[in-house]
Amino acid sequence: MKKMVFLVKLMQEGKLQLIEPSEEIKQSYVEKSESNLISAKILLNSNMLEESVGLVYYSMYHLLTALLFKIGIKSENHSASIILLKELFNYDNKDISEAKTERIDKQYYIDFKITQEEVKIMLRKAELFNSNIIDLISKMNSNEIKGYRERLKELIR
Numbered sequence: 001m002k003k004m005v006f007l008v009k010l011m012q013e014g015k016l017q018l019i020e021p022s023e024e025i026k027q028s029y030v031e032k033s034e035s036n037l038i039s040a041k042i043l044l045n046s047n048m049l050e051e052s053v054g055l056v057y058y059s060m061y062h063l064l065t066a067l068l069f070k071i072g073i074k075s076e077n078h079s080a081s082i083i084l085l086k087e088l089f090n091y092d093n094k095d096i097s098e099a100k101t102e103r104i105d106k107q108y109y110i111d112f113k114i115t116q117e118e119v120k121i122m123l124r125k126a127e128l129f130n131s132n133i134i135d136l137i138s139k140m141n142s143n144e145i146k147g148y149r150e151r152l153k154e155l156i157r
Contacts, residue, residue, distance in 0.1 A: 003083050003087070004155055004156065006079075006080065006083070007080060007083065007084075007155060007156050008156045010075075010076075010077055010080050011156050015075070015076040015077050015080070016073070016074070016075050016076070016077065016080055017073070017074045018072060018073060018149060018152065018153075019072050019073070019074045020072055021069065021070060021071055021072035021145060022069050022070075022072070023070070025066075025069045026066045026067075026069040026070045026137070027066070028066075029062045029063065029065045029066035029069060030062075030063065030066045030134070030137075032058075032062040033058075033059045033060070033062035033063040033066065033130060034059075036055045036056075036058045036059035036062060037055070037056070037059040037123075037126060037127070037130065039055050040052045040053075040055035040056045040059060040119075040123060040126075041123065043055065044116065044119050044120065044123065047116070049106075049114045049115075049116065049119050050106035050107070050114065052119050052123075053099075053102050053103055053106045053114065053119060053122060054103045054106060054107055056099055056102075056103075056119070056122045056123055056126045057096075057099040057100055057102065057103035057126075058103075059126050059130060060095070060096045060099055060126050060129050060130065061078060061081070061096065061100070063129070063130050063133045063134070064081050064082070064085055064096065064133065065081065066133075066137065067085075067089070067133055067136065067137055068081060068084065070137050070140060070145070071088075071140070071145045071148045071149060072145070072149060073149075073152060078100060082096055082097055082100065084152070087151075087155055088148050088151050088152060088155075089136065089148070091132075091136070095125045095126075095128075095129050096129060098125075099122060099125070099126065102122065
């Protein structure tokens, strides 16, 4: 219930909106996601671990944003997007939630330790997540898009 109040508040503020679905914007975010994942691997290989962690998360987040634009949802809030992944698509959002937490920890705090192996695990999780989201996007038809949009309307009533 608390999550839905949060989503309603964002809708009222204009930070979460139902818009026309956009293949063009969706594709732009898919490309951003791919670029972020490639960059994360380069940074990992250069032993720039905390920077790699940030791009691993953004690779996942940009693909989630692509999914939302595919069905015509504009979300300006990371937490809301992650909630919508679970609530609209019934998709386990644990991996992207953990990646977000890791990104915040590495970006804003200095009292942490991270290893190459931990970043490699994050990368593998991101690759699987991204693959699954691409699959979801590519198999989606117009009736499913309508259904997801209706589901959002129900969630924010």
